Amino acid sequence: MSYKTILAILDTADNCTAVADFAFAIAAANDAHVIGLHAETIAVVPLVAPMEIPDPVAVQALQDMAHSETVDIERIVRRKAQTEGISFEWRSFASSTGYGSAPLIESARSADLLIASQADPAKPSDSHVDVNNFLLDSGRPVLMIPFVIRKPKPIKRVLIAWNGSKEAARATFDALPILKAADEVEVFSVDPVDNALQSAAVAGAEIAATLARHGVKVTLATATTTDRHASTAIENRLSDSSIDLLVMGAYTHSRLWQLIFGGTTKTLLQSMTALTLLSR
Numbered sequence: 001m002s003y004k005t006i007l008a009i010l011d012t013a014d015n016c017t018a019v020a021d022f023a024f025a026i027a028a029a030n031d032a033h034v035i036g037l038h039a040e041t042i043a044v045v046p047l048v049a050p051m052e053i054p055d056p057v058a059v060q061a062l063q064d065m066a067h068s069e070t071v072d073i074e075r076i077v078r079r080k081a082q083t084e085g086i087s088f089e090w091r092s093f094a095s096s097t098g099y100g101s102a103p104l105i106e107s108a109r110s111a112d113l114l115i116a117s118q119a120d121p122a123k124p125s126d127s128h129v130d131v132n133n134f135l136l137d138s139g140r141p142v143l144m145i146p147f148v149i150r151k152p153k154p155i156k157r158v159l160i161a162w163n164g165s166k167e168a169a170r171a172t173f174d175a176l177p178i179l180k181a182a183d184e185v186e187v188f189s190v191d192p193v194d195n196a197l198q199s200a201a202v203a204g205a206e207i208a209a210t211l212a213r214h215g216v217k218v219t220l221a222t223a224t225t226t227d228r229h230a231s232t233a234i235e236n237r238l239s240d241s242s243i244d245l246l247v248m249g250a251y252t253h254s255r256l257w258q259l260i261f262g263g264t265t266k267t268l269l270q271s272m273t274a275l276t277l278l279s280r
Contacts, residue, residue, distance in 0.1 A: 007111035141174035167249025171279035
């Protein structure tokens with residue numbers, strides 16, 4: 001198994017280079033085809049008082065700005081694809097709903113892997129991708145790049161955040177091409193409980209055995225949180241073990257639950273320190 005179709009979500013001129021670099025690096029390792037995807041977002045129309053009619057001058061200016069960014073992103077990424085010698089195609093859609101529009105989600109559903117960048121909080125933009133649309137609607141794994149990491153490097157150490165959920169299982173198998181190439185893979189369980197299959201002391205043993213049969217160099221580890229959140233234990237493990245990639249299931253609870261009460265996915269997406277592969 002390998003990734004053969006990689007979809008690079010190229011939302012802004014500021015981060016498109018980093019997304020393209022990661023996409024092309026993974027494509028080179030897997031002899032894969034890369035699709036560059038961009039949503040040319042149609043901004044909310046300004047209204048002119050007192051009649052509250054659209055201002056045609058402002059509308060045209062906003063459309064020109066959005067199209068100019070589209071042209072810049074396509075030029076940057078096409079040039080890099082030619083330099084790297086990677087099979088590449090460009091797809092751009094104009095939409096008022098941004099990256100939640102149907103044509104973009106349909107493109108994502110036919111890819112092996114999606115790659116996107118975490119938004120830099122210092123550079124707010126209406127064009128930033130909402131990764132939740134892809135996680136919830138595409139059915140495909142998403143590799144998120146922290147805004148603090150701009151250049152790809154070999155993924156040698158991987159942490160699988162394992163809680164036995166279907167989302168964690170899907171993420172683990174979606175990451176298999178990367179796991180097989182890694183030097184070390186750790187199945188990490190936070191506050192595991194005894195169940196009919198295994199005791200808490202050996203949580204994750206079943207998935208670890210399966211990965212080992214694939215040739216993955218895998219180990220087990222557990223942590224207890226007491227008064228901490230699971231995301232804190234995962235973040236500490238990422239830092240202590242110099243992890244290159246975190247693999248985890250996204251939104252094990254419903255999205256509504258996460259919005260109201262918070263959750264591991266939401267917290268880790270906001271404070272990413274390592275590449276993160278998520279599946280839903």
